[in-house]
Amino acid sequence: MTDWQDMVVGDRMTVDGEFASRIESSPFTRQEWGLIMTATTFEIENPEDEDAAEIVARTDELRGMMPEIEKVANMTPMGAPESESGSDGILGSIRDMLGLDGNGGSGGVDEDRLETAKRLVSEYAAELQAHLESQGRWDEVRAAAADD
Numbered sequence: 164m165t166d167w168q169d170m171v172v173g174d175r176m177t178v179d180g181e182f183a184s185r186i187e188s189s190p191f192t193r194q195e196w197g198l199i200m201t202a203t204t205f206e207i208e209n210p211e212d213e214d215a216a217e218i219v220a221r222t223d224e225l226r227g228m229m230p231e232i233e234k235v236a237n238m239t240p241m242g243a244p245e246s247e248s249g250s251d252g253i254l255g256s257i258r259d260m261l262g263l264d265g266n267g268g269s270g271g272v273d274e275d276r277l278e279t280a281k282r283l284v285s286e287y288a289a290e291l292q293a294h295l296e297s298q299g300r301w302d303e304v305r306a307a308a309a310d311d
Contacts, residue, residue, distance in 0.1 A: 167207060167307040171295065178291045189283060190276060195232045196283075202228035203284045205291070210308035218292040220284040229272045229280075 186196045202224040209215040295301040 166311065167210075167304050168205065170300075170304055170307055171291070174294055174298070174300070175291060178287065178294050181294075182287055182290055185283070185286070190279060191232075191283075192235070195235050198228055198232050198235065199225065199280045199284060200287075205288055207305060207308035210305045213302070213305070216305045216308075218288045220281075220288040222281045222284060225280055225284075226272060226277060229277055232276070232280075233273065 183193075186193060189196075191199065202222070204221045204224075205218055206221055208217055208219050292301065295304055
């Protein structure tokens with residue numbers, strides 16, 4: 164029995180390349196996108212049903228990853244957090260600890276960025292499925308997922 168995700172490694176690399184321009188025009192850097200993808204898993208829903216089968220992005224872990232993504236976003240070019248580079252100093256660190264970072268008191272998670280990340284991974288899942296379909300591989304991948 165072959166895991167469907169192992170079957171699509173090369174396809175994902177192709178889609179990653181095609182999707183790169185969308186990431187470049189998003190609010191996320193490549194490094195942030197890498198963390199987003201690390202926190203995302205992909206499943207094929209209804210793999211046994213040819214008409215209803217689809218690749219979906221599971222983003223349950225993404226909220227927990229967002230503080231790390233924000234740390235990456237707030238790094239200076241030299242790799243130090245902005246609050247340590249002299250721009251915010253101790254007050255910035257205290258604001259961060261208290262969750263007073265301008266994100267509406269949401270515990271340090273910027274809800275707009277979270278929703279944007281979820282939308283992007285959903286678009287990526289659709290692109291991956293479209294790629295598999297265009298390559299004539301979707302039925303094979305879907306069948307492998309149904310066997311799992």
